[in-house]
Amino acid sequence: MKRSYKGIADEMIRLVEREQLKDEKLWKLAAGQFAGTPDDADHGWRGEYWGKLMRGACMTYQYTEDEALYEILRETVLELMSYQDREGRIATYSKEAEFNGWDIWCRKYVLLGLIHFYEICREEELKEQVLNAAGRHLDYVIDHIGDEEGKKKITLASDAWQGINSSSILEPVVRLYQLKPERRYLKFADYIVENGGAEGFDIFQAAYEDRLYPYQYPVVKAYELMSCFEGLLFYAHVRESEKWKQAVVRFADRLLESEAVIVGGSGCQHELFNHSSLMQTGTKYDGLMLETCVTVTWMKLLYRVYGMTGNMKYLEEVERSAFNALYGAVNTENSTCGPETTFDEVHYREVYDRAVAGRGGCGQVFDSYSPLRSGIRGRAVGGFKSMEQGKEFCGCCIAIGAAGTALTAFAAARNSKKGIEIGIYLPGQIRTNIEGVPVKLTVEGDYPAGGEVLVLVEPEKEADFEISLRIPSFTESVQAEVNGEALQDAQPGTYLRVSRRWKKGDRICLSLCWNARLVFGMENPEDDLSSRHVAVLYGPLALARDQRLGAEGRPVALGDGKVSAQKKEKGNIPCQCLFDVAIGGEAFPMMDYASAGKTWRRDSQMEVWMQADRG
Secondary structure (H helix, E strand, O other), X not given: OEEEEOOHHHHHHHHHHHHHXXXXXHHHHHHHOOOOOOOOOOOOOOOHHHHHHHHHHHHHHHHHOOHHHHHHHHHHHHHHHHOOOOOOOOOOOOOOOOOOOOHHHHHHHHHHHHHHHHHHOOOHHHHHHHHHHHHHHHHHHXXXXXXXXXXXOHHHOOOOHHHHHHHOOHHHHHHHHHHOOOHHHHHHHHHHHHOOXXXXXXXXXXXXXXXXXXXXXXXXXXXXXXXXXXXXXXXXHHHOOHHHHHHHHHHHHHHHHHOOOOOOOOOOEOOEOOOHHHHOOOOOOOOOOOOHHHHHHHHHHHHHHHHXXXXXXXXXXXXXXXXXXXXXXXXXXXXXXXXXXXXXXHHHHHHHHHHHOOOOOOOOOEOOOOOOOOEOOOOOOXXXXXXXXXXXXXXXXXXXXXXXXXXXXXXXXXXXXXXXXXXXXXXXXXXXXXOOEEEEEEEEEOOOOOOEEEEEEEEOOOEEEEEEEEEOOOOOEEEEEEOOEEEOOOOOOEEEXXXXXXXXXXXXXXXXXXXXXXXXXXOOOOOOOOOXXXXXXXXXXXXXXXXXXXXOOOOEEOOOOOEEEEEOOOOOOOOOOEEEEEEOOEEEEEEEHXXXXXXXXHHHOEEOOEEEEOO
């Protein structure tokens, strides 16, 4: 399926490609971490950057098909493979220090990066070289990690987070087995699952038994936990294991129940699961929450669960996370920060400014954290490391973000058994083949700011197939028609499935209607304010107050508790959409969360959760 979108999804992909993924200096720095003498004084995660960037870049290339990007990726893969030693190692740790700290985590990302490039590689000889390099890289790990005598247990191959960072290598192990089905790879995957993921606690069995929420596990590092379950999903598919498929689904359901926040994503205590659905209104961790690594991994995991189950709720969470948390984390203006007032902010923002400075070096394209309560963007850089003698910098969120922006484009539509399914109404064109017939679909509309959607159907010749159209669960009423003929079975929270003989020029019109929704935060025991908090949703969008619009920080008088939102002209503040919102008779302007706070200074201080005056 070929997609060519317009609007925010395409803009984000193109910005990331232009400002980050086509930066040749960045790739030299990332690959260069594996050259020369390893820095054993820093047993860190710098070895993750190359593979993270490669995964996002390959996904982006699958969308843009940009020839210059492909050549850059080809060159950096060749450079990386040149650093592989005779034993197969591609590592930032020396042999004396290996299999400690974040070593296996970094090797996981090397393996993932090679696998993702293999999937886009157009040259058979190079594909064979890449697959061979990936195999030798994994073979070395298998030779040293396991339960045999002289080997190290995988959950003890790290002193961080009970070894779940090491166990997350499960995903690329299974994916390499799918490409190169050698028995030892599947056996190693068996070993990882049998060891339970974490030292002293079986996270996989706990998910299957469904007695605990993830924040109740003894290890709650959100990113790494979800990475392990991504791997378990691949493993369950290969092993045809209903038990482990159920474990992943149950884990995802527990996440949605206890960790989902108003803008998508999770983790309101830095990068940790902490019952975020409850804790998101608090002030204790204001600003240092919703790590972009967590948001992207959250989206990837839930999209895979959606692919396995077909349950719309997972896709709707991907959509919410993309339009709010993810796009809000993109530094669209290449902005650094102004002077701040408190010690903590000065400390954090100096680090942020060093990462932002000078795109064309290793510039910051993605913020690491996003605020929900009154605060500013860009408070810190997660996973911050110097890559070249204190001169060039990178971070975990900087490296992972491209995978999220690319994923959104692929999540919007997919082939189904009977035809094609459109789940997110991104404007643009979709080209696919249905039972040998080339079909082009053109989607028009201003979704998610509005619900008027037109789908123009253009098969190369008349053909029978099904077009499935998501009717979002937040829709209050819907009208649907094909060529002016009304369809009667469109219901919110379901797919409208239209089967017929399609011909060029057929038109599907959807009118999805919804109003603003007032959401009350849970009573948070760590909240240092006595009043409750409220937020406003409009379709899949979370709305935010921004200091540039006024009223930010002022309590909201609830009155009768009714809410309405009227679209208004955007004016001179860049945003996707702007509203006059009325709550209890009081009106004030709000914008979409992804556009709020985009000066990265106090002049655009923002908030989603607003203090409610119970007065």
